[in-house]
Amino acid sequence: ANYIVGLSGGIGSGKTTVSKLFEQHGVSVIDADIIARDVVVKGSEALTLIIEYFGENFLLPTGELDRTKLRTRIFSNSKDKLWLNNLLHPLIRKNIIQALEQAPSDYCLLVAPLLLENNLQHLVDRVLIVDVSEEIQIKRTLTRDKSSEVEIRAIINSQISRHSRQQAADDIINNNDTDLAKLEENVRLLHQKYLENSKIAE
Ligand code: ATP
Numbered sequence: 001a002n003y004i005v006g007l008s009g010g011i012g013s014g015k016t017t018v019s020k021l022f023e024q025h026g027v028s029v030i031d032a033d034i035i036a037r038d039v040v041v042k043g044s045e046a047l048t049l050i051i052e053y054f055g056e057n058f059l060l061p062t063g064e065l066d067r068t069k070l071r072t073r074i075f076s077n078s079k080d081k082l083w084l085n086n087l088l089h090p091l092i093r094k095n096i097i098q099a100l101e102q103a104p105s106d107y108c109l110l111v112a113p114l115l116l117e118n119n120l121q122h123l124v125d126r127v128l129i130v131d132v133s134e135e136i137q138i139k140r141t142l143t144r145d146k147s148s149e150v151e152i153r154a155i156i157n158s159q160i161s162r163h164s165r166q167q168a169a170d171d172i173i174n175n176n177d178t179d180l181a182k183l184e185e186n187v188r189l190l191h192q193k194y195l196e197n198s199k200i201a202e
Helices: 015-023 032-038 045-054 067-076 078-102 134-144 149-158 162-168 180-201
Strands: 004-008 028-031 108-111 126-131 171-174
Touching (some): 015 028, 015 180, 028 078, 032 078, 078 108, 126 162, 171 180
Parallel strands (some): 004 108, 028 108
């Protein structure tokens, strides 16, 4: 695609919900989290390097990466976190660019929870933010996940603030309402606008 919209928002804000609505209009959706997971699959070069650095005990019995263990380690060790990010970020970036180039629709969506935190906004033409109040964000994440409110608040605090996200947005889609028809209508309007923009960008 020659026009790319980056979709982001905090945990439980509704990124997946919104991206599915765009998909219904035939828009290709590239998920940065899936690409990030794919670069460390069993047998990958990156996984080999990670195991050389962290040790065999970071593998699960299945031969896959023990992500929970790795997450805990880098949470408490900034040197290891830096090492890991230096290895993975360029790879993830390269694969995202490749996927965006190959996306067949007129414009495509890059869904990235950490679009701004990881400086991926430079890869996109427009930033779309799904915005909800923190109260709703916590309530919906609690309903969906097994995490506690304390854990969810810790994740929210590790992400950029709602205000910074709003500042970086070209478009904001409000997802406080439970009325999905309204959300669908907002997506439809944005979709039309992005289609127009992609034609101009050609
Ligand atoms: P994460 O970053 O944590 O993966 P997300 O931003 O992709 O989250 P979703 O999974 O789309 O968010 O939404 C979080 C939860 O809230 C889901 O269970 C979803 O079904 C629900 N939800 C999303 N939008 C609404 C809405 N407008 N009304 C009611 N529930 C909603």
